[in-house]
Amino acid sequence: MSMYLLSAHDISALVTELQASYDVYGPQVEPQTKQVFFDQLASAEALDLAAPIPSMPVKEILFPQMERILKYKYDAQSQSVELSKQYFERPKVLFGLRPCDLSGILVLDRFFLGQEFVDDVYLTHRRQCLLISNTCLHPFPQCFCVCTHSGPDADEGFDLDLTQLKDGILVRVGSEKGQALADAHQWSVASAAHAAEFKAVVERSIDLFPELATDNKAWVAKVMNRITTGFVKPETWEYIGDQCFECGACSFVCPTCSCFNIEDSATACGECERLRMRDSCSFEGYARMAGDHNPRQPVEDRRNKRFFCKLSYPQSKKYLRPGCVGCGRCQWVCPGDIGLPNVVQYIRREITGGQN
């Protein structure tokens, strides 16, 4: 892997240059609330690579909460239907992805593109994307990517990867597209010392993870085993289900949750638009089948479905990694306090018989 060393000015110039031919998105701090979002950059100055993990996952851009995908119009006289596609390809740069969000994109890729059917909407958003990741120098509260093999540094899937070192920003190249950018700019090649410093930076970041996260590392694997084999007691699921407020937040902020709902909505006489919006397995209506059968009516059955999706071997085989990327956002947004780390904790408690 080739590595280069850039200055902050180089990075800024790169953003400005890319903006000429791409929509460039990156982490920014909302001025009034100080909340971080991965949003389109108005200018290179808005990019804040040191900002904490964005509050919403980057899937906002590739798989928005709601989008219009189709419009159609039925002409009764000629008995013809006019269809028009409502999603369009725009070259994008996702500049400064946290490794967890990058892992999330890889999972979504495997779900939307890597199976029998290719999702054209997702493909259109994803096709001309340049992915530039950014190593986390220290964990943010509630991060536990060390448990889910998705950080603090990225190891696959990026075109370029950035790491802040003492002398400048280390750029690792991860793809031909990335290499082409490096060659075009004739960036200065990083030294072996820089490569060593990179390793040390990552090691230090791992050391800084709270004990809960590092300690949970083995437990995530153990809990996966439990969930896969179906040995989690119903009482534990009930305990978790009782705390579910059925808001759907966990799915909406999860970088890997890919479920969606489709609705055709009439706009005018004979005219209709097709909306696609994120859905969540925490909702009762999500699993209802024709004929009113609902295999997952009780809330605890819906809850365990979610954790089965995030932490079980069959799902991991599909995604080639665990369904959870350890970003901890579900813990932030859950009004019932059953974010994934807590669920691991409850199942762990069950395994140890309450001994932690």
Place this chain on the structure above:
Amino acid sequence: MNLAHYKPCVCNLCGTGCGQFLNTDGQRVYGVAPLITHPVSKGKLCIRGWHANELLNTHERITTPLIREHGELRPASYDEAIAKVMSTLQTFKGEAGEIGVLASARSSNEDGYTLARLSREVLKTQLRGIGAEAGHRKSMDSLRHAFGYPGAHGSLTAIDHADYILVVGTDITRQNPIIGGNIHAAQRRGARVVTLSSSRTQIAKLSTKHFQEKPGTLGLLVNALGKSLMAIRTVNHDRRANIDKLPGYSEYAASLRSISSVALERASGIRYEEIEEEAKYLEHAKSVVILFSSGISGLDRPTIDAITNLALLTDRMDHPHSAVIPVAGISNLQGSFDMGMSGELGNSVFKALATPDSAIKALLVIDHDDGIIRDKARIAALDFVVYACAYKNAFMELADVVFPLPAYNETDGTYTAADKRVQITRQNVDNKRGILPGWNLWQRLAAAVGHHWGYQDAAHVFKDVAKHTPGYADLSHELLGKGFGQHWNPKGFASSRQRQFNAINIEYWEAPTSPQFPFALMIGKAQHYWHQNNLMRKTIVPRREYDQTLWLYPQGYIEISPDDATRLKVKDKWLVNVRSSIGTSMKIAVKISPDVQNGTAYIPYFIKNMISDFLLPYENAYAAGEESVIPIQIQE
């Protein structure tokens, strides 16, 4: 630099007032994100808040003024519609009770204030009201008597620090989920959370202690807790308390003393010893938060009085982490009340409509919530009806003139949450169709008959609000734009330092059930959507969720306990005949629920036929709100 797409605002879908970002390009809204630093919601939203984008994208909007001509509504210009409305309304006598104005609890303070001005100064009518206020006035009257001002005592953020949290009645994780979540978090950090509720609601399951009383005895239970607390005080003379010097104390104490533990147990099903145990925790708590639901499915006055009295009796109400909060289901119920849109007693619009020989001839209605319209025949028979709303609604069919209004993110406005927190939402999408904000529409109506108010924008209106509304004096749009709002100041009321007990009567409520009608039927047990059908039916995912139970129980359902189902020899989804003691009846499916106690039955509030055919004849059931009980028989 402001972000390209994420704009902060306040969720407008219940009275909690959660912080919310809308993901918008200034034309349309694509998504929602929670606001992490918001002091109340702290980065959480409920199913309603998370789907605000669906509501804001609905095509079921009113987009232009409409005038009814030859029985059909046709588009009209503002000039024409305004002229028509004012020339017609001038033919009625407001002073004589011929014009009624029914405001919305979802309108901004600016809209509410100007509507109140229009009603008072131009239409000159006393006949005012807020669509969903029914129970809120009772809460306000009781709080005003107890604390000296009509509003919540303390802040919702007190939940995060209080030692003791008492939830009276409300199914709060459904009605105001984020408040419910904060209570749950408080329980997990070690606060004692106690729920009084006749059914095993989610918050009951998440509480430290749940008292599952028999229906109709909430107030008695709260008073019994007061009695035990008073008894402990009598023993512990070291308590500082000058509570006994407050007006009304001796009468209150005498009433409490008269509670008989035997009668209490018979009426409520709760043993007095259990309450005595509970009172010990209450006595030791340094800070106490009490929550109850207020508004259309709120509590009756005696129960609210029992609550405010207990709050005073704890002697902890001056602690910064104590609070008594009437939890509102609609975003600006408190604000609409503050703006003076609540009808004075005896001037209820609903009463005027229900009274056959009342003088009412014309009606101006804003944003009618329910698909269900009470007194529909009477409204249809009125001479003139004006309706204004952002969204299409069945009420349009009754209107002679219809005005559009902007959605909550299409105009600047302030909203007052259940705990008096006043917050601002700024316009974050273009108002493409040039829809007049409410304040400007009311201003134009007034101007059409020579009343010129001269408001330039919503901030200008708010200056007047601050000048004329007690408690709002320190507030301005500029100030509110800086943080996450500010509570209005109780010191705006001269009596704000006053504390006094409400007069109570101890009644051992006997269930009106009989051998012939053995079940106590309760209405108003909430689903996710409470009574905001008009809005929730315009979303996609929440609507689907709302419909879940209706798909399973297309004719609606009545919840009964597993034991009662066995006794009646019925199974889940079987149809039964439900007959009430006044003779109304309906066919409805059974839903068997372990959360319901034997001898009680619940019907959710939102199912149309039940309300119109079965419950509406029960005027008292509406009045008593959450605690109303109807004796019924259930037959296979």
